Amino acid sequence: MKRYVVCGLSNRGLASFVLPLIDAGDTVVGVVDPDRARVEAFNDSVLPGVRERLPWYAPGDFDRMVDELAPTTVIVTSPDHTHADYIVAALARDLDVISEKPMVTTAADARRVLEAERDSRGSVLVTHNMRYIPRHRQIKQLIQDGRLGRITHVALDYHVDLRHGGSYFQRWNRVRALSGGLSVHKGCHHLDLVSWWIDAAPEQVFAYGALNYYGPDSPHRPRDASGKPYTGAELREHDPYYQAQAGSGVFPEPGGRTGLYGLAYEYQYPADTYLYDDEIDVEDTYSALVRYEGGASLAYSLDFSSPWEGYRVVISGTHGLIESRHGRTPDGRPLPGSDTFTFSPLFGTPETIEVIVREGGHEGADPLLNNDLFGEPAPESLRQGLPADARQGALAVATGEAIWRSAMESRPIDIAELVGRS
Numbered sequence: 461m462k463r464y465v466v467c468g469l470s471n472r473g474l475a476s477f478v479l480p481l482i483d484a485g486d487t488v489v490g491v492v493d494p495d496r497a498r499v500e501a502f503n504d505s506v507l508p509g510v511r512e513r514l515p516w517y518a519p520g521d522f523d524r525m526v527d528e529l530a531p532t533t534v535i536v537t538s539p540d541h542t543h544a545d546y547i548v549a550a551l552a553r554d555l556d557v558i559s560e561k562p563m564v565t566t567a568a569d570a571r572r573v574l575e576a577e578r579d580s581r582g583s584v585l586v587t588h589n590m591r592y593i594p595r596h597r598q599i600k601q602l603i604q605d606g607r608l609g610r611i612t613h614v615a616l617d618y619h620v621d622l623r624h625g626g627s628y629f630q631r632w633n634r635v636r637a638l639s640g641g642l643s644v645h646k647g648c649h650h651l652d653l654v655s656w657w658i659d660a661a662p663e664q665v666f667a668y669g670a671l672n673y674y675g676p677d678s679p680h681r682p683r684d685a686s687g688k689p690y691t692g693a694e695l696r697e698h699d700p701y702y703q704a705q706a707g708s709g710v711f712p713e714p715g716g717r718t719g720l721y722g723l724a725y726e727y728q729y730p731a732d733t734y735l736y737d738d739e740i741d742v743e744d745t746y747s748a749l750v751r752y753e754g755g756a757s758l759a760y761s762l763d764f765s766s767p768w769e770g771y772r773v774v775i776s777g778t779h780g781l782i783e784s785r786h787g788r789t790p791d792g793r794p795l796p797g798s799d800t801f802t803f804s805p806l807f808g809t810p811e812t813i814e815v816i817v818r819e820g821g822h823e824g825a826d827p828l829l830n831n832d833l834f835g836e837p838a839p840e841s842l843r844q845g846l847p848a849d850a851r852q853g854a855l856a857v858a859t860g861e862a863i864w865r866s867a868m869e870s871r872p873i874d875i876a877e878l879v880g881r882s
């Protein structure tokens with residue numbers, strides 16, 4: 461019987477791990493989180509009548525927690541920069557790890573994890589859940605079946621809408637030391653997806669990046685008639701992002717932040733935060749070129765203040781081409797065309813393919829993902845190579861870091877320079 465501990469009682473940790481595991485009758489045996497009050501509030505308000513209280517441990521007590529609770533698996537769902545130490549500590553105790561994406565925030569930490577895994581009886585799985593979305597698996601299947609031939613090029617434009625994008629700039633995600641920057645924190649999803657689709661590791665990156673929408677120099681920063689920036693309630697009143705989303709819960713109201721079940725956070729932001737704060741040190745716009753082993757390339761763009769959320773992707777091969785546009789508006793309406801994509805053989809008639817929608821969270825990705833994380837991977841998952849290992853987690857982080865480094869240093873960055881060769 462597996463025994464899970466959760467490091468980081470985050471919104472994500474609650475929604476995707478703790479509650480589904482408890483529902484399934486699996487054993488979560490403890491929580492590691494610096495915010496004792498949050499863990500105790502969870503014990504007091506959510507668990508009564510469901511199960512006994514979860515014991516709380518401070519981050520510095522990880523080894524004592526392992527001695528006392530004897531877990532088999534450590535689930536890492538804390539802020540990104542804290543993942544590496546938990547993963548390495550768990551592997552040192554020969555435990556298995558399930559880590560949220562990004563596996564870590566720097567390529568240097570990715571190397572630490574890969575070395576620790578080499579010396580351990582434990583292993584690491586990374587929750588690259590975008591792979592599991594049914595329409596992404598349909599695309600993978602067409603590629604695996606050889607319908608596109610050898611992949612030559614991918615063009616992926618990814619847009620994060622102003623609600624979701626703005627939320628990153630109010631939280632720990634906006635600080636590079638905590639998130640790795642958004643080319644790592646968010647880009648790792650897309651970079652992993654493309655690598656997995658085309659079954660090729662990234663080799664080299666060239667990129668540009670900038671802060672265009674948020675931060676102190678934002679063109680949307682509200683100012684009074686004399687040009688002085690508003691603060692506090694006046695800022696909220698004049699802030700187009702805040703006004704577009706007031707009452708949605710995305711933007712924290714004065715007096716602190718709460719998450720799922722109204723559980724308060726002590727972590728990092730008890731006070732007000734704004735999209736224009738000096739603390740912001742990450743980019744909100746990227747354009748990158750990535751070359752892969754085998755010769756395919758990717759043209760990738762990512763921005764965090766769009767009128768809609770989703771992507772346009774074109775995957776070209778020697779024998780055909782896939783085109784897909786998928787997305788929704790900030791109020792949740794699907795974009796026209798999101799329920800189909802097209803496959804055009806090089807010589808032949810284009811096919812319109814209906815997107816498969818499955819039951820379950822994240823567009824039907826969660827049931828199979830949870831099966832693979834908490835049980836034995838399903839045969840269909842193994843056939844498509846769905847579970848992401850530490851090396852793949854490391855490559856997604858290194859590619860995201862290479863985007864930032866290339867933008868800063870104005871030169872191509874070799875992935876081997878950052879994580880070595882496999």
Ligand SMILES: NC(=O)c1ccc[n+]([C@@H]2O[C@H](COP(=O)([O-])OP(=O)(O)OC[C@H]3O[C@@H](n4cnc5c(N)ncnc54)[C@H](O)[C@@H]3O)[C@@H](O)[C@H]2O)c1
Binds near residue numbers: 468470492537
């Ligand atoms: N796969 C996905 O689609 C997806 C979606 C959302 C978030 N995530 C990932 O999930 C993780 C959690 O993100 P979130 O936004 O839900 O977090 P959050 O901001 O809701 O919560 C962070 C939690 O971690 C705790 N914490 C802070 N420092 C810690 C430490 N040193 N050790 C243990 N706990 C610590 C905080 O007290 C808080 O309870 C991140 O890695 C994030 O990238 C993944």
